[in-house]
Amino acid sequence: MKIGELSKRTGLxxxxxxxxxxxxxxxxxxxxxxxxxxxxxxxxxVLHLISNGQKAGFSLDELSKLLPSDLSDWKHDQLLNALRQKLADIELMEKKLADNKRQLNSILNDIEAKPGGMACADNAKRVISQMGMGKGRR
Amino acid sequence: MKIGELSKRTGLxxxxxxxxxxxxxxxxxxxxxxxxxxxxxxxxxVLHLISNGQKAGFSLDELSKLLPSDLSDWKHDQLLNALRQKLADIELMEKKLADNKRQLNSILNDIEAKPGGMACADNAKRVISQMGMGKGRR
DNA sequence: CATAAGGTTAAAGTAAACTTGAAGGTCAAT
DNA sequence: ATTGACCTTCAAGTTTACTTTAACCTTATG
Structure with a gap:
């Protein structure tokens, strides 16, 4: 097929x-x-693999190392490992988010329960400050 | 604290x-x-929030719209709003993560469950067709 | 006092992932 | 035979998210 058709088929x-x-x-x-x-x-x-790989957080550079020119040459194990690593990363992040959410919810409950207090704001700030979602390196 | 200490504390x-x-x-x-x-x-x-927000797939532009401008100026009423907002933010992050995860899991499951005699290329096509994700727009 | 360590600015450079523009060749239909 | 859709290349422009550079000021230490 020509490039126009491939473009329409893939949406790229x-x-x-x-x-x-x-x-x-x-x-x-x-x-x-x-x-x-x-x-x-x-x-x-292949184009769908690329798009989905990107959505899952892979750079084009990573993808070109992972994807073979010929699909029958697929580096099966390498791809599997890379995918599992990404999944582990995401699951770790989900954990941290869940923790933060739980903390925020408890702060909210506290504040809503005793609306007049002045200490609650300070307390909230304290908890927020402790909301260490882990050391944020990229 | 000065910028050097903040840098060391955050790793940024x-x-x-x-x-x-x-x-x-x-x-x-x-x-x-x-x-x-x-x-x-x-x-x-705040810097940790930014880093983690990025990890969860937010652009800096999105983050500047999401994050409270001044944590230290939060008043009681604003604090409540900010907390609720933060909670909503986290839920949004969770959605994005779940999206990523679903993407990865569907790829992984299909690859791992590769039926015995199936060729890699054929398997890859089957993987794609089952991703149901259709056209890869970003 | 000298010097290193750390702070300041503004501007330019970098890398990734594309898009846009200009100038033109090819193809199917009217 | 001309129009319009689709194809080509190559270079330059764009956006995001920073880093690097240069020139200079401030603070701490031997």
């Missing part, structure tokens, strides 16, 4: 598809006699 | 902390007589 802009080729991420492409790009149906699969 | 580069101030994301800062930035302890909390 043609510029994006050409860009992925430029950076060596999408290698499943030949040229027709007129110079037009021609894609096998597999290309659609 | 001083350039990053100044940058967050530049774009109006970190407003918890005064100036000493010598011109040095001076931060209240709450600044550490």
């Amino acid at each position: 802009a043609t510029s994006k598809i050409r860009f992925y080729e430029d950076i060596g991420l999408l290698k499943l492409v030949k040229r027709a006699d007129n110079g037009y790009r021609t894609y096998p149906p597999e290309a659609e699969t | 580069a001083t350039s990053k902390i100044r940058f967050y101030e530049d774009i109006g994301l970190l407003k918890l800062v005064k100036r000493a007589d010598n011109g040095y930035r001076t931060y209240p302890p709450e600044a550490e909390t």
Whole structure:
């Protein structure tokens, strides 16, 4: 298929598809006699893998190391490990969020229970300050 | 505290902390007589919130709309609102994380459950078709 | 007093992931 | 044969999120 059809099938802009080729991420492409790009149906699969990989937090650089040019060459184990690592990261973050949520809820309950108090605001500030969602390195 | 201490406490580069101030994301800062930035302890909390917000998939732009501008100026009424807002923020983060996680899990499950004689390429296609995610817009 | 360590600014540079623009070639239909 | 849709390349522009650089000021220490 030509790039326009691939674009419609995947919902990705043609510029994006050409860009992925430029950076060596999408290698499943030949040229027709007129110079037009021609894609096998597999290309659609690869593009979906790329999009979903990005949604799951992978950079294009990571993806180009993970995805093979040929799907039958898929580095199965490598991909599995990478996916499991991302999943672990997310689960850790969910835990922290749940903790923070629980703390916030208890603060809210306290404040709503005794509206006149002056200490409650200070207390709230204290708890908020302790809301260590872990050391935030990126 | 001065910027160096805040940097050490949070693990964030001083350039990053100044940058967050530049774009109006970190407003918890005064100036000493010598011109040095001076931060209240709450600044550490806010920076952790920012880092973790980013990890949860928020852009700095989204975060500057979500985060309270001044933790130290919170009054009782505002505190309640801020807490409720924060709770809503966290729930939003949880949704994003759940989204990411669902994405990853569906990929993982399908790859792990790879039926015996199925070729990698075919399996990959099956994975994609079952992701139901359709067209990868971001 | 000298010097290092740490603070200040403004501006420029970087990297990722694209998009846009210009100038043009190809193809199907009227 | 001309229009319009679709294709090409290459370069330059954009956005986000920072870092680096340069020149300079302030504070602590030997």
